[in-house]
Amino acid sequence: MARKPAHAPGETAGQPGLNDDIGEKMRLTMYRMQVEIRQSEQRAYDLFLQNLVKGTSHLSLGQEAVATGFAAAMKPGDLSFCTYRGHAHTLARGVPIERVLGELMQRDNGLMRGKGGSMHLTSVEHGVMGSYAIVGAHLPIACGAAWRAQYKGDKDVSVCFFGDGTTNIGAFHEALNFAAVWKLPVIFVCENNLYMEYTPIGEVTSVEHPAADRAASYGLERIVLDGQDADTIYRAARAAYDKARAGGGPSLIECMTYRYSGHSRADPAKYRPDGELDAWKKRDPIKIYRDRLIQFGIAENVIAGIETDVNRRVDEATEKCKAAPPPSLDLLTSDVYADGGWAWRN
């Protein structure tokens, strides 16, 4: 169940074209963003095969459109709360590739200088308020950030990304109800990639759409999107941001998508039925978007230029990371407490 995207391919093709509500500039931005995520994630995978990525890592190959659509709709100051599968969302906020790869490679140039690791990417200056590795934990945290905005009259919106499997944990329920009752400016985005780790979501969930089919429990609208189409995501995201900023409270948005690789680096993903991956690759978000750009009359060389430029930047970032030293050892005991140290006694 839940194996088919809710929208047919090319759904947005009927839109008014390049000068529609999205427009050329934003579309090129979104294309670049998707390509950057794709290439960076692919590079992370290659580096892992070269034994240069340590620890674990969770790629978003195939899920680029969701991160892109939301990030593109954000304003500066909006806050992102991610999971361990957070590289894409972090890059989408403008965090330099080098800082992300550096963290995966446990180098001193990493976003957290190697202290957090791939599952905890954080860049407060870019609005990435952390990546959380305990399933569900960040949904209530995002509520808190949204509460601050509401209380202070700040106009920023918090967005919280999570997977389909996360909808079955208690924190999901508590956060959704809490946000709804307090009318918080927070957007909950479920990236339904059909699997909770290795188990198909349908085998462990009482409804077909694990997030959207539960929206009514919180008085929220049921929203299921084609997660492979960045335009669709972008439009829905913009509406949700507008609603949140206008005091209309939270949204819960389920995006149907698919991860091309295993759950984490250790996983060859053998549990997937034959043909499933191929079928989804036919609806590759980058391919869809590239075709649309072409269809809208963007020149092939403009598109290729973006691709080459991203490629160069990923290469440069990789080289910088390879050359970067490991974290300095005094980091071990720094920043446990606000005084910079770790003393629990005098």
Next chain:
Amino acid sequence: MARKPAHAPGETAGQPGLNDDIGEKMRLTMYRMQVEIRQSEQRAYDLFLQNLVKGTSHLSLGQEAVATGFAAAMKPGDLSFCTYRGHAHTLARGVPIERVLGELMQRDNGLMRGKGGSMHLTSVEHGVMGSYAIVGAHLPIACGAAWRAQYKGDKDVSVCFFGDGTTNIGAFHEALNFAAVWKLPVIFVCENNLYMEYTPIGEVTSVEHPAADRAASYGLERIVLDGQDADTIYRAARAAYDKARAGGGPSLIECMTYRYSGHSRADPAKYRPDGELDAWKKRDPIKIYRDRLIQFGIAENVIAGIETDVNRRVDEATEKCKAAPPPSLDLLTSDVYADGGWAWRN
């Protein structure tokens, strides 16, 4: 919101009468049960005023019909999982009044000889598999008991009682989904008494009916009942038991009811709007049921006989408790582990 029972008073009056699907014998049983709960709870309150009930206690005055309707529909072997507000459900399973009052009075004749206290009434021989004082904790536990029944092919059903406020805690969500996916023979009964402790449930909940309006999230039917009419409860309970025994999986049933006293003994319940208590007392479950018996032609003296008999038994139980010694001191260290002792070292 959610302040009006979903069914109008006297709804069952149109039923075929005394020899209908419920019948005279069961009706007299259910009347006796409700009177017994009422009088025992009232006695608990009086004893508290006399400083003879120690610790806390949470009465079900006004909520008698729910406990009665479900217990009456149970078969021997069916299992009850209660909250701290569990006296009613415990009595309804046939546990002697003396053993319940004894526990409240912290006497050696108490159900757990004073070790557990009023919030943890347990009588395994009567199918009362414990009363739990951490909101939500027993919903998953009831799932486990139901899983055992399913696995072993036992035909018993587990029923789990909880309040409206409990629907906002994570364990509610996890248990409901789990039970639905595994199709467990468990019934979740929400006694919606309009308040989570002191705060009106509507102020902290994203839907009008905190349980029923969320049933769809678990693929379950939406059921809201008049919790003041034991016949209504009994019929719905029977259907849910039948479904569970037939392998049809869980049910979630919301019963609209009201507690006459405060949340616990310390609470004078001043937060309730004027007139609310009186309005609900007009739909007192015992009054409703007594009127129905009369209407169905049961003689006043039969009814009064039940009342007098229960009264005598509550008096007797009270006297026995007053005379009972406190728990013996060696209980302090008994039954931590299965060997009867508490040794954590050799």
Next chain:
Amino acid sequence: MAELTYRDAVTRGIAQEMARDPDVVFFGEDVAKAGGVFKTTVGLLEQFGPLRVRDPPISELAIMGAAMGAAMTGLKPIAEIMFSDFFAVCFDYIANEFGKSRYMSNGQLKCPLVVRTGNGAGSRFGAQHSQSVENWCMMIPGLKVVAPSTPRDVIGLLAAAVRDPDPVIFFEHKSLYATKGEVPDGEIVDQLGTAKIVRPGRDATILALAFMVPRALEAAEKLKAEHGLDCEVIDVRSLVPLDTQTILGSLARTHRLFTVEENPRLCGWGAEIVSIAADEAFYDLDGPPVRITTPHLPLPATDILEDMVLPTADRIVDRVRRSLSA
């Protein structure tokens, strides 16, 4: 100077900080309209309004998570968890989130919040509403942990906790709410990480926390009056940061150490302090350091059983006397 109950000191402490700093917000189940189940927060809603004093649903995960998210982004939330036993339903935030985000983010994230909770036994509430769980928090890196024993300390340490840039778990003892003490007028701000010698003495050092402090003091008076033993009593107050200087300093004078803990035996704060003393002050010790604790048991509901289980002044007297005369 005024006499105040420990309960009213909580209210005054919160009010002092809310009046000072508009970024301080306060929420917890039934704390606003109802003033809290222990009546520790009566009047705060009226004083600070419904935007700053709020009643959330029964959703401890949401409460703790929201406190964290608010703290990360600029507020100074005080969250109440009604009974400390309920830390178990939101332990993820205590164990995995509050104290780790600053470290994992290499100093980018902050978490300046206070979680207040009703801790401890004495109300005959049974095993799930009576626990003393300060060790659940002490053992987690990145947290600060405080447990005042007097009304004055409630205000002063709460102020210090609210002003502290790190997450602080603030244990109020349910059995102390009705107790009274002198409290100076005006603002009171204390310092985290400081123990207090509440009774000087020469023959032994007795460490106690929260509800055990008055009992240790009573024991010390009895030990003096009945046995001529002059014990120093230290109110530990702050488990993290731990004031080992005051503690080891006292031990260097008295040469004997006793800890009086309400938490069940295994892995309590007494174990930690004894292990520090045994390692760092081994040659100061003239005899075995002794832990007086609640036995390692779930708590019984019945009054006579509950009274047996907690360390009493008499048990302290007996244990100290036997040990010092051995």
Next chain:
Amino acid sequence: MAELTYRDAVTRGIAQEMARDPDVVFFGEDVAKAGGVFKTTVGLLEQFGPLRVRDPPISELAIMGAAMGAAMTGLKPIAEIMFSDFFAVCFDYIANEFGKSRYMSNGQLKCPLVVRTGNGAGSRFGAQHSQSVENWCMMIPGLKVVAPSTPRDVIGLLAAAVRDPDPVIFFEHKSLYATKGEVPDGEIVDQLGTAKIVRPGRDATILALAFMVPRALEAAEKLKAEHGLDCEVIDVRSLVPLDTQTILGSLARTHRLFTVEENPRLCGWGAEIVSIAADEAFYDLDGPPVRITTPHLPLPATDILEDMVLPTADRIVDRVRRSLSA
């Protein structure tokens, strides 16, 4: 006799018990079809079928609660919590339910279950997936707590845990999964509450648990070879029940005590044992008992930092040598 990995020993241990007793059921996230994220349960689904080996949703509360309800009513469930860090999301069952229901019900309820979990550091997973949390469980009355260090002990202690009538928390160490050891053929059943002297010695007693056992052994060999110090190494194995006889017996011979803990410093099992030794065997001690622990820090992700933070053989050697020559 066969050589087996610690990982495969888990599978064999579970299979041994499931084959013996049809009431033993096993469930946990991704344990059935996928064979577990650590591949510790490959083949169990095929061997015992989908009614006995099941994949629940990501619902740790449901998993733990369901295990308890099943145990209360006649099954012997083995539940897996993937990483021990996730105990924090279902801590209510660990802290407030499993170990209290028998007591609160005055012996009416039972809770014969096993929770298996992947514990400990070494995989560069960072602060939320690397913790060593056995003290979170040791401190709770009513539980039993086990942590094997060898494939043979995995099978034997798991069998003992499954057959035990009380709730047992079973800590497998992630960094030991790939290690190998000799395992006898046929059924293996060990005994809870028994420590093991894994290297006899005269000069000092070194206590270690799980992943720290091989490191303590390596340290002991070095201490012997390089410094002529002959240390006794004890694999504590079972934190509750705690084999204080073996531990204090050893101390009575060696007169010096060292504990090697992976959990962060505060309130670890080492503190408990040191406090027992300091109280009950004070006059056996010829010098300060010393705790060698992971410092009280969240865990860093990077390899070189993580390697610094856990006690190593060299750190043990250094600490013991300095202490014994002081």
